[in-house]
Amino acid sequence: MNTLAFAAITEADISAVRKRHPKAFGNPLVTALKLGSWAFIIVYLAWSLHLFEVGKLFNASDRAWQLISRMLVWRDMETWQYANIYRGIAQTIAMAFLGTLLGTIFALMLAFFAARNTMPGGVIRHAVRRLLDVFRGIDSVVWGLVFVRAVGLGPLAGVLAIWVSDMGNLAKLYSEAIENIDRKQVEGVRATGADTSRIIRYGYLPQILPVFISLSLYSFESSTRSATILGLVGAGGIGMIIIERFRAGLFDQVAFVVLNVLVVIAVIDWGSGLIRKRFIGERGH
Amino acid sequence: MLEFKGLTKQFNSTVAVKPATFTIPDGQMVGIIGRSGAGKSTLLRMINRLNEPSAGQMLFQGREITALKGRDLREWRNECAMVFQQFNLVGRLNVITNVMSGRLFHHGFLSSMAGVFSEKERAFAIRALDRLGMAHTALQQTDTLSGGQMQRVAIARALVQEPRIMLADEPIASLDPLNAKVVMDALRAINQQDGLTVVCNLHTLDTARQYCDRIIGMQDGVIVFDGTPKELTDKAAREIYGAEAEEAFSEALTSTALRPGAVAPAASEARVVN
Amino acid sequence: MASISANGTGQDPVSLFEGHRRQMIRDRMVVNITLLALFLAFLAWSVWISRFTPERLAAGLPRIFEYFGSVMPSLQWDVLFESRNEAGRFPPGSVGFWYNDFWKYLTLIWETILMALTATLIATGLAVILSFLAARNTTPAPWVGVAARRFLEFCRGVPEILFALILVFAVGIGPLAGVIAIVIHATGALGKLFSEVVENASMRPVDGIKAVGGDWFEQMRYGILPQVLPNYTSYALWRFEINVRASAVVGFVGAGGIGAELSHVISFFSDDRVTAVLLLIVLTVTAIDLLSERLRHALIGKEALK
Numbered sequence: 001m002n003t004l005a006f007a008a009i010t011e012a013d014i015s016a017v018r019k020r021h022p023k024a025f026g027n028p029l030v031t032a033l034k035l036g037s038w039a040f041i042i043v044y045l046a047w048s049l050h051l052f053e054v055g056k057l058f059n060a061s062d063r064a065w066q067l068i069s070r071m072l073v074w075r076d077m078e079t080w081q082y083a084n085i086y087r088g089i090a091q092t093i094a095m096a097f098l099g100t101l102l103g104t105i106f107a108l109m110l111a112f113f114a115a116r117n118t119m120p121g122g123v124i125r126h127a128v129r130r131l132l133d134v135f136r137g138i139d140s141v142v143w144g145l146v147f148v149r150a151v152g153l154g155p156l157a158g159v160l161a162i163w164v165s166d167m168g169n170l171a172k173l174y175s176e177a178i179e180n181i182d183r184k185q186v187e188g189v190r191a192t193g194a195d196t197s198r199i200i201r202y203g204y205l206p207q208i209l210p211v212f213i214s215l216s217l218y219s220f221e222s223s224t225r226s227a228t229i230l231g232l233v234g235a236g237g238i239g240m241i242i243i244e245r246f247r248a249g250l251f252d253q254v255a256f257v258v259l260n261v262l263v264v265i266a267v268i269d270w271g272s273g274l275i276r277k278r279f280i281g282e283r284g285h
Numbered sequence: 286m287l288e289f290k291g292l293t294k295q296f297n298s299t300v301a302v303k304p305a306t307f308t309i310p311d312g313q314m315v316g317i318i319g320r321s322g323a324g325k326s327t328l329l330r331m332i333n334r335l336n337e338p339s340a341g342q343m344l345f346q347g348r349e350i351t352a353l354k355g356r357d358l359r360e361w362r363n364e365c366a367m368v369f370q371q372f373n374l375v376g377r378l379n380v381i382t383n384v385m386s387g388r389l390f391h392h393g394f395l396s397s398m399a400g401v402f403s404e405k406e407r408a409f410a411i412r413a414l415d416r417l418g419m420a421h422t423a424l425q426q427t428d429t430l431s432g433g434q435m436q437r438v439a440i441a442r443a444l445v446q447e448p449r450i451m452l453a454d455e456p457i458a459s460l461d462p463l464n465a466k467v468v469m470d471a472l473r474a475i476n477q478q479d480g481l482t483v484v485c486n487l488h489t490l491d492t493a494r495q496y497c498d499r500i501i502g503m504q505d506g507v508i509v510f511d512g513t514p515k516e517l518t519d520k521a522a523r524e525i526y527g528a529e530a531e532e533a534f535s536e537a538l539t540s541t542a543l544r545p546g547a548v549a550p551a552a553s554e555a556r557v558v559n
Numbered sequence: 560m561a562s563i564s565a566n567g568t569g570q571d572p573v574s575l576f577e578g579h580r581r582q583m584i585r586d587r588m589v590v591n592i593t594l595l596a597l598f599l600a601f602l603a604w605s606v607w608i609s610r611f612t613p614e615r616l617a618a619g620l621p622r623i624f625e626y627f628g629s630v631m632p633s634l635q636w637d638v639l640f641e642s643r644n645e646a647g648r649f650p651p652g653s654v655g656f657w658y659n660d661f662w663k664y665l666t667l668i669w670e671t672i673l674m675a676l677t678a679t680l681i682a683t684g685l686a687v688i689l690s691f692l693a694a695r696n697t698t699p700a701p702w703v704g705v706a707a708r709r710f711l712e713f714c715r716g717v718p719e720i721l722f723a724l725i726l727v728f729a730v731g732i733g734p735l736a737g738v739i740a741i742v743i744h745a746t747g748a749l750g751k752l753f754s755e756v757v758e759n760a761s762m763r764p765v766d767g768i769k770a771v772g773g774d775w776f777e778q779m780r781y782g783i784l785p786q787v788l789p790n791y792t793s794y795a796l797w798r799f800e801i802n803v804r805a806s807a808v809v810g811f812v813g814a815g816g817i818g819a820e821l822s823h824v825i826s827f828f829s830d831d832r833v834t835a836v837l838l839l840i841v842l843t844v845t846a847i848d849l850l851s852e853r854l855r856h857a858l859i860g861k862e863a864l865k
């Protein structure tokens with residue numbers, strides 16, 4: 001066989017190749033399907049953005065610039081009441097910690113009711129799982145608002161909100177960890193003639209404890225993030241300061257607070273990473 | 286004509302290729318041999334600038350390759366195709382798309398991002414595949430092919446670039462003797478029928494002897510031998526390979542088992558075609 | 560062969576082991592006690608700073624139950640599925656009475672889902688591009704990589720609802736602010752995940768496309784994208800689940816979706832309307848989770864077969 005230049009390929013050559021390898025020229029149905037789905041996505045995006053009045057974006061440039069410039073130029077920094085800000089951040093961390101701790105304790109109990117291998121009875125397991133779905137399905141900010149209505153403004157509502165949503169999340173993750181347990185190790189302990197309490201102590205706990213600790217630490221990290229915004233609905237913490245100063249038009253202070261929060265969250269992530277490593281080694285979760 | 290003028294490559298502290306000066310006339314099939322770490326891959330990858338030379342110059346038909354940038358550089362890469370030891374195909378795309386990717390340089394931004402190839406390109410790709418006995422796998426997902434098949438697809442991709450030079454970095458090092466022979470035969474055919482310059486890194490001495498017009502021996506980044514296969518005596522070979530000589534020779538023995546042209550094309554190899 | 564012990568000092572191996580063991584336990588005890596002390600101190604500090612005392616909790620709990628009692632629907636079996644009466648009203652105790660505003664809620668839930676879907680699509684597109692810029696192995700220049708990584712960190716560091724708060728001020732009340740807020744945050748989160756996938760991808764195909772004369776875009780499109788596409792899809796689906804939750808909340812600050820109605824209902828009424836909206840949200844979120852989980856498993860399952 002000899003060489004062939006790309007430029008020298010004629011229509012006749014193409015149809016000759018097509019005759020021998022018809023499939024290599026693509027399936028028109030597949031091509032149409034691909035094109036169709038891309039077209040669908042584009043049409044959908046255009047339609048939905050139109051529905052959401054994307055045009056407002058182009059009228060907003062004045063206000064947006066005003067906002068950005070007022071966020072970037074920091075004025076009267078000596079009047080910013082730093083003690084308030086840092087107390088708010090501390091309160092946020094405390095809320096996240098207490099909420100996660102309580103959530104962990106309750107999730108520990110619920111998880112065993114939600115796991116297939118520790119709760120073979122279907123009715124209770126399903127009931128517990130649906131309950132967990134409710135806890136998880138509602139965002140912590142919503143819980144915050146609900147608890148503000150129930151117990152009033154302040155960090156108590158925040159702790160309760162994190163407690164409930166962490167309990168839902170953690171119980172689900174814990175129960176999955178329990179279900180994924182290595183049965184051989186449990187049987188190994190049982191084979192030594194151990195009773196139930198010893199089977200749990202030596203068969204289950206060593207396997208699930210590191211996973212539980214790591215999950216709770218992750219949960220603490222994400223709770224710190226959600227705790228920062230709980231204040232937007234009045235449930236304590238730095239969010240209350242953010243929204244107060246935002247409503248008062250003190251955008252430079254808002255920017256400062258948000259920057260501080262970002263740094264604190266980064267530090268917490270880093271610290272919790274260290275602890276995680278100590279408890280479960282490098283392999284992580 | 287490809288001219289090297291003191292081309293050098295330095296990685297941090299190690300000098301992988303010491304100033305190399307030589308010329309490759311058009312249409313020659315050159316084999317570069319040398320022990321592991323001698324700098325063969327580095328030299329080859331400097332030709333299409335996958336590795337940036339640290340010093341020196343390289344010219345092709347009088348044009349300074351080492352000074353190319355941007356689109357000119359990509360045009361040069363398109364002109365000198367490369368075949369890799371590990372094939373470097375896109376495993377999750379099908380064979381024909383991999384081959385057609387050899388024409389990406391000629392595409393505009395939109396058509397290449399959308400993955401649209403013309404009928405002409407398809408026909409051309411099929412022809413290239415056919416030449417290597419691989420047309421029947423055109424629609425197969427590439428990572429389901431065997432190593433030898435993948436290397437032939439890679440050569441087909443190189444062919445649709447319509448290159449002027451074909452670089453091959455140990456194209457047969459991960460293949461069994463039969464596939465190695467098929468691939469080397471294909472490279473030799475490309476060299477002889479299309480008149481392409483072929484520069485090929487090889488691990489085994491006898492392959493270089495069998496297929497190449499000219500052999501360049503490297504040792505620790507220095508070209509220590511440059512001549513015809515005949516001039517490459519046992520003594521010269523031992524100098525190139527140094528202490529590893531025995532090993533290299535026994536390795537060479539294994540692949541002398543097949544003579545060029547002795548085996549039927551592997552197109553008959555059975556594989557499921559989609 | 561005077562001794563079987565190999566430690567050279569001629570000590571009894573058992574007592575040597577016991578010594579080591581005691582030392583190890585002592586070391587561990589010290590660390591654990593320190594950690595426990597730190598933990599307790601942190602706990603005490605937390606209780607103090609958030610004034611979360613047992614008395615407050617004890618005082619709060621009855622009010623919580625009281626509140627949940629008041630927002631529960633009072634359903635009565637005999638009229639449960641009763642339709643409208645002559646006056647055009649549902650009888651008290653029926654589902655119709657409970658969900659009197661059903662169509663209004665459903666419209667808002669629909670808007671919430673659309674917001675999440677639009678935001679997920681846009682964020683995925685942006686994250687794909689940014690992930691190639693941010694990944695250490697594919698970034699066109701080191702400074703571009705650093706800039707892209709910092710940018711992604713900022714985007715995912717700030718919660719959606721904060722962006723929404725600011726955007727409502729800039730573009731006005733309505734779903735647009737919510738969509739943009741979710742886009743920004745989700746781009747940050749997805750961009751990070753995506754770039755980690757890229758960093759684990761093989762660079763050989765990229766070299767192949769480079770050798771063909773392909774530019775950076777073509778190297779990404781043909782060398783990387785086919786490798787990472789299944790992972791990207793799975794992450795994007797997972798992000799959609801999260802975005803649905805987020806878009807149900809951004810309405811709290813006026814950024815569209817069911818959130819505005821929810822916050823209105825909770826803030827101004829403590830009756831069964833609260834549970835009506837909440838239940839609808841939970842059902843939607845759970846249904847979408849299940850659907851997307853199925854899809855994800857189907858995708859991954861198909862990958863595993865290959």
Ligand SMILES: Nc1ncnc2c1ncn2[C@@H]1O[C@H](COP(=O)(O)OP(=O)(O)OP(=O)(O)O)[C@@H](O)[C@H]1O
Nearest residue numbers: 296299300301319320321322323324325326327328
């Ligand atoms: N990216 C790199 N960074 C640092 N050093 C490198 C790099 N690539 C190659 N080297 C060094 O350059 C020298 C030459 O390497 P090269 O890959 O060219 O050898 P080779 O002759 O192709 O060997 P082999 O036959 O094993 O493929 C070696 O010492 C190698 O360690």
Ligand SMILES: [Mg+2]
Nearest residue numbers: 325326327455
């Ligand atoms: Mg090499």
